[in-house]
Amino acid sequence: MKKIILASIAATALSLPAVAAEHIEIPKGQWSFDGVLGKFDRQQLQRGFQVYKEVCANCHAVQYLSFRNLEDLGYSEAQIKSLAAEYEVEAGPNDEGDMFKRKALPSDHIPKPYANDALARVSNGGALPPDLSLMTKARDGGPDYVYNLLLGYENPPAGVEMAPGMHYNKFFPGHQIAMDRQIEDGKVTYADGSPTTAAAIAKDVTAFLHWAAEPKLEQRHSTGLRVTLYAFIFAVLAYFAKRRMWKNIPH
Numbered sequence: 001m002k003k004i005i006l007a008s009i010a011a012t013a014l015s016l017p018a019v020a021a022e023h024i025e026i027p028k029g030q031w032s033f034d035g036v037l038g039k040f041d042r043q044q045l046q047r048g049f050q051v052y053k054e055v056c057a058n059c060h061a062v063q064y065l066s067f068r069n070l071e072d073l074g075y076s077e078a079q080i081k082s083l084a085a086e087y088e089v090e091a092g093p094n095d096e097g098d099m100f101k102r103k104a105l106p107s108d109h110i111p112k113p114y115a116n117d118a119l120a121r122v123s124n125g126g127a128l129p130p131d132l133s134l135m136t137k138a139r140d141g142g143p144d145y146v147y148n149l150l151l152g153y154e155n156p157p158a159g160v161e162m163a164p165g166m167h168y169n170k171f172f173p174g175h176q177i178a179m180d181r182q183i184e185d186g187k188v189t190y191a192d193g194s195p196t197t198a199a200a201i202a203k204d205v206t207a208f209l210h211w212a213a214e215p216k217l218e219q220r221h222s223t224g225l226r227v228t229l230y231a232f233i234f235a236v237l238a239y240f241a242k243r244r245m246w247k248n249i250p251h
């Protein structure tokens, strides 16, 4: 009996790792927005937006962003206006009841690449490119995950069978991702002369996506700091007030 119990415990223990999802270690990077004093680097955000616009926007939407939100990246009103005017959006209906196209305005949302999810899937071998506006908050590892994912393409290890249309990625859960490698050295040209290695480009676009997911990060940091400072000063005052009140009471 004892043998049977032991054997079944051993069998369970052995089969567990096969069932449990593989834990993928995501390397921790350094970001300008780390820590309580962390801030976004506006130049980096602008470069990241450029990468989004020139590369990712072919497949991924950022549904929560309107053009005017980009003022936070340091663009002028005129720049935002002319950026919006590069896009067309559907508007209407007009007096005849027809929808029509017009140039986008700063108040419009940045248009999606596909009119609907079905079209997005058909164009991507059945896989849906997810909206990226909250992506860095939606995945474990946050910006570090997105950054490493963008650079994590490799040849599949010997013996790994890839499903058709899938690409091996070290950091994607299950390692088979429908998105092919998107970022290579020199993929974009920056006006500010910043490096365009694959790593630098991946970093810039990830910083931009993190700003998109958490545009109020800086306010949150400075509020947190003020609250902490206030609590600290209050604690010091409370301590001295207590000492003073108890001074003449024997205890």
Ligand code: HEC
Pocket: 051, 052, 055, 056, 057, 058, 059, 060, 124, 127, 128, 129, 130, 132, 135, 139, 146, 149, 150, 176, 177, 178, 179, 180, 182, 183, 205
């Ligand atoms: C040619 C289309 C295409 C382009 C361009 C593209 N992607 Fe994707 N992306 C996809 C598809 C399709 C998926 C879904 C993959 C899957 O679920 O297997 C995806 C998934 C993702 C995911 C989600 C991974 C996850 O954990 O679910 C992230 C993050 C991502 N892409 C970021 C980017 C960024 C950043 C860029 C620009 C540098 C970009 N993609 C450019 C097609 C694209």
